[in-house]
Amino acid sequence: MEALANLIHGFNIAISPFNLMIAAFGIFLGVIIGVIPGLGGTSGVAILLPLTFTMSTTSAIVFLSCIYWGALFGGAITSILFNIPGEPWSVATMFDGYPMAKQGKAGQALAAAFIPGFFAALVSIILFTFFAPPLAELALKFGPAENFAVLTLAFSTFTGLGGGSAAKTIGSACVGFLLASVGLDIVTGRPRLNFGSITLLSGFSFITASIGLFGVGEILLAAEEALEFKGVQGRIGLKDIWVTIKTLWRNLFTWITGTILGFWIGVMPGTGATPASFMSYGIAKQYSKHPEKFGTGVPEGVIATESAAHAAGIGALLPLITLGIPGSPTAAVILGGLYIWGLQPGPMLFVEQKDFVWGFIASMYIGNVMGVVFCLSMLPVFAAILKTPYAILTPLIILLSAIGAYAVKNTMLDIWLLLVYGVIGYVFKKLKYPLAPLVIALVLGDMTEEALRQSLILSGGSLAIFFTRPIAAGFMILTIFLFLLPAIRPLARRVGRTFKVEEVKKAGGD
Secondary structure, X not given: OHHHHHHHHHHHHHOOHXXXXXXXXXXXXXXXXXXXXXXXXXXXXXXXXXXXXXXXXXXXXXXXXXXXXXXXXXXXXHHHHHOOOOOHHHHHHHHHHHHHHHOOOHHHHHHHHHHHHHHHHHHHHXXXXXXXXXXXXXXXXXOHHHHHHHHHHHHHHHHHHOOOOHHHHHHHHHHHHHHHOOEEOOOOOOEEOOOOOOHHHHOOOHHHHHHHHHHHHHHHXXXXXXXXXXXXXXXXXXXXXXXXXXXXXXXXXXXXXHHHHHHHXXXXXXXXXXXXXXXXXXXXXXXXXXXXXXXXXXHHHXXXXXXXXXXXXXXXXXXXXXXXXXXXXXXXXXXXHHHHOOOOOOOOHHHHOHHHHHHHHHHXXXXXXXXXXXHHHOHHHHHHHXXXXXXXXXXXXXXXXXXXXXXXXXXXXHHHHHHHHHHHHXXXXXXXXXXXXXXXXXXXXXXXXXXXXHXXXXXXXXXXXXXXXXXXXXXXXXXXXXXXXXXXHHHHHHHHHHHXXXXXXXXXXX
């Protein structure tokens, strides 16, 4: 009941005229950002973050989160109509969405993305509303050792569950930690790795890094690929909505599975919507009565990917608000925004900043409704954006990126760093190095180092403190397991093949 009363209070804050205007503007920008390939929600939030510096903290988080919700909806438009992923998590949506559009069912494909995604997000927001307070109460029992264990768990999930090269993931995170160590030593206060530069005493700005790595880097990659937007026309009618609701009812198991899986994966630090959408698509195909039709244009495939992506987008913010740990790259950028606004993310937010927390949760409901209404009613407008020549869009995005980077410290150094980060992002993409571990290590590097050093001071330099405290020990054991998982998988496969060979030999001998 207390959570319900707090939520009602949050709605009183979120529905103020200014916050509603900010939410609508954020959703509109977010959908545009999601529609434009090479930009994406993470880049858009990073580029537009400086706009929040003059807002109240509640209005700022409403604005950024609504950009996030809008991008979740917008990515599907490009994937379905143009067969180009507007967002990384919308890649799987192309598999069946674009074939449906080519068959003249663009409206049904888009409705199959928006409506199940809306309901999946709604269920996830309800789970967020009632899970966040008890999780925050549990986190209040955390000390430095527990904090360090949770933070290392965030990085181990990239290694164990990322799906790519573990060495590349660790290497990317190490670069982020190295950048985070530049500036003043958090314990002694002495300059560290600043090479005599006064400007670098404050360290590298994560905003500049995020804009450069995700924004400029993606633009360079897209420019190399010479993107041309050629697609089919799409418009959603009432018939499409009605057909989609009936289809959703017939594929209720797929939707429920995608929603639960997406929320769970989103809550796990460092994962986000992209792996959730692919896993949900794979499960839907595996348990479908007609798996051979997947990839040829079945609504079931779109429902699976979009419900998981929207649920994961909400779930990724749960550890951010309750533990101060981002569940996705976009959440990492929002985490940096919390620090800039003078807020300490974590369980104390629920005690010291109730208006902020519950206003933010209430804005999730509002933003989700606005997102689906905007997309259903203004689809032709958003699709028309893709007719803008990429040669015009690219310099505009670069200009916005430069303004955003310069606004952080008002120094030309950040402009140059923006370009350097853009090249690094481009190279990382070409070499298939993940960028998310780098950004999250840059954001959480100081916090991780502080928790480690405080723990060692408390224990007199003994690492046993991480294994003698029950909560810390549980997280550390899971962390070690996830770090070792990439090495365990090949061994398990080898042992499995060995057993099969032996069984075949025995069967042949018998």
